[in-house]
Amino acid sequence: MSAYIIETIIKVVVVMLVFSALAGFITYLERKVLAFMQRRLGPMYVGPYGLLQVLADGIKLFTKEDIVPSNANRPIFMIAPVISAATAFIAMAAIPFFPEFDLFGHTVRPIISDINVGLLFVLSVGAIGMYGPLLAGMSSGNKWSLLGAARATVQLLSFEVVSGLAILAPLMVIGSLSLIDINNYQHGGIFDWLVWTQPVAFLLFIIAGYAELNRTPFDLLEHEAEVVAGFATEYSGMRWGMFFIGEYANMITLAFLSALIFFGGFNDLWFIPGGIAILLKVMFFIFLFLWVRAAWPHIRPDQLMWLCWKVLMPIALVNILITGIVVMI
Amino acid sequence: MVNSKAKYVEVELEKYSLKPFDRFKRVMKRTFKGELFVGLGIVFREMVRFNIHTTQYPGEKLPISPRYRAIHELLRLLESGNERCIGCGLCEKICISKCIRMDTHLGEDGRKHISEYTINFGRCIFCGYCAEVCPELAIVHGPRYENSSEQRAHFGLKEDMLTPIDVFKKGAQKEYPGFGAPSPDADKRIKKTPLAY
Numbered sequence: 001m002s003a004y005i006i007e008t009i010i011k012v013v014v015v016m017l018v019f020s021a022l023a024g025f026i027t028y029l030e031r032k033v034l035a036f037m038q039r040r041l042g043p044m045y046v047g048p049y050g051l052l053q054v055l056a057d058g059i060k061l062f063t064k065e066d067i068v069p070s071n072a073n074r075p076i077f078m079i080a081p082v083i084s085a086a087t088a089f090i091a092m093a094a095i096p097f098f099p100e101f102d103l104f105g106h107t108v109r110p111i112i113s114d115i116n117v118g119l120l121f122v123l124s125v126g127a128i129g130m131y132g133p134l135l136a137g138m139s140s141g142n143k144w145s146l147l148g149a150a151r152a153t154v155q156l157l158s159f160e161v162v163s164g165l166a167i168l169a170p171l172m173v174i175g176s177l178s179l180i181d182i183n184n185y186q187h188g189g190i191f192d193w194l195v196w197t198q199p200v201a202f203l204l205f206i207i208a209g210y211a212e213l214n215r216t217p218f219d220l221l222e223h224e225a226e227v228v229a230g231f232a233t234e235y236s237g238m239r240w241g242m243f244f245i246g247e248y249a250n251m252i253t254l255a256f257l258s259a260l261i262f263f264g265g266f267n268d269l270w271f272i273p274g275g276i277a278i279l280l281k282v283m284f285f286i287f288l289f290l291w292v293r294a295a296w297p298h299i300r301p302d303q304l305m306w307l308c309w310k311v312l313m314p315i316a317l318v319n320i321l322i323t324g325i326v327v328m329i
Numbered sequence: 330m331v332n333s334k335a336k337y338v339e340v341e342l343e344k345y346s347l348k349p350f351d352r353f354k355r356v357m358k359r360t361f362k363g364e365l366f367v368g369l370g371i372v373f374r375e376m377v378r379f380n381i382h383t384t385q386y387p388g389e390k391l392p393i394s395p396r397y398r399a400i401h402e403l404l405r406l407l408e409s410g411n412e413r414c415i416g417c418g419l420c421e422k423i424c425i426s427k428c429i430r431m432d433t434h435l436g437e438d439g440r441k442h443i444s445e446y447t448i449n450f451g452r453c454i455f456c457g458y459c460a461e462v463c464p465e466l467a468i469v470h471g472p473r474y475e476n477s478s479e480q481r482a483h484f485g486l487k488e489d490m491l492t493p494i495d496v497f498k499k500g501a502q503k504e505y506p507g508f509g510a511p512s513p514d515a516d517k518r519i520k521k522t523p524l525a526y
Binding site for chain 1: 368369373375376381383385
């Protein structure tokens with residue numbers, strides 16, 4: 001038992017460290033890729049090709065003064081970014097990152113906790129993460145923050161429904177909520193991937209995911225041109241940095257989820273071993289985040305609600321209906 | 330001067346047909362063109378082409394036009410190395426923001442000498458009138474636009490603007506081709522002053 005506890009603690013620490021560092025590195029990647037797509041160079045001065053920019057940003061964030069506005073609701077204002085960052089990492093507890101492997105004769109399962117409702121856990125913790133922006137915006141005592149918080153609510157109400165309904169159809173096919181079961185369902189090579197049988201569910205899931213992470217086509221919460229920085233207007237230093245880390249950790253989570261549910265997860269792909277296969281898929285999804293951000297404009301809140309309630313939700317329902325009929329037959 | 334070859338081209342706009350079937354076709358075309366993916370394709374193409382337009386500023390600088398009006402310079406006469414400025418005071422008079430101040434005195438050689446010449450760069454609007462009016466091409470606008478300093482006065486004194494004598498002796502004084510300077514074909518355009526009408 002104690003060995004199990006120690007192993008879990010080690011896994012938690014590794015996941016925390018690796019993904020915080022990766023979240024920082026993705027900010028560098030994002031700036032570089034966006035720059036290349038806009039014919040710029042991006043960060044170039046700190047370190048070779050600006051590689052140490054992440055370090056410089058980190059030092060800046062950690063050493064900046066922590067300002068709490070006098071009209072803010074102090075305890076809520078201070079706890080909101082913690083919610084955002086913590087839920088992003090808690091969601092990772094139920095995600096199997098790699099296939100099992102042997103380390104010093106000990107079989108390591110790279111999942112912190114294989115609970116049988118893994119997917120539900122990840123989605124619900126992700127939904128709780130929206131309390132971060134919501135509470136931050138409401139406690140800041142700033143109208144821009146309040147608008148950002150209102151938009152967070154709009155987004156949460158709209159897209160939680162779509163992502164839940166979209167994920168229902170593949171779950172009906174598989175019959176399990178455990179992400180390991182979902183992964184094992186697609187072990188038979190590329191044609192077993194769920195994206196071929198559930199393409200509509202995949203599209204809906206990824207659209208809803210972008211909205212939940214407030215990435216570009218739906219980045220209403222903190223769109224500079226409209227609401228300054230949305231819920232994060234009054235934040236500075238490490239508290240703002242925690243929102244940032246939370247956002248990028250969520251990006252990684254969503255990339256892993258999409259790869260696991262729809263793209264065969266960590267099953268071996270032709271000659272590529274499973275661990276590398278899932279890394280490639282996750283890298284593609286993260287690149288897709290950046291790519292979409294470079295190419296597409298963002299939409300208005302009313303368009304977001306229109307898209308969600310009048311287009312995506314009916315499609316998701318029809319998809320569930322058709323899947324149900326096919327499963328029944 | 331207007332380029333006579335330049336021609337205005339009118340944009341040809343497609344006429345919108347209002348027949349129901351044509352409108353239906355237009356909706357279909359717009360729906361299935363996949364413009365979102367066209368956008369994705371364009372940014373991806375630009376990334377692969379890697380046609381970067383960045384100028385890495387302190388390392389690289391874009392060439393500036395000879396007519397650029399930056400911090401002023403006072404030039405020296407080419408033969409003797411004396412100051413070109415004859416103290417006529419025209420620049421002081423024409424300066425519309427009243428930022429040029431000059432003091433002159435009668436030198437021992439019986440000529441007018443400049444004892445003090447300052448430009449207040451806090452007020453200068455870099456209009457270029459002083460360079461244009463100067464009959465001796467003594468005050469010109471130089472190419473130095475990176476003027477950050479602890480004090481504005483660091484640029485505005487006569488010693489700062491005048492070409493240093495050692496630089497001049499190396500032949501490094503650049504003649505100014507820009508604002509207020511005579512055109513390259515000025516010699517050809519000189520006409521005899523008509524004395525008799």
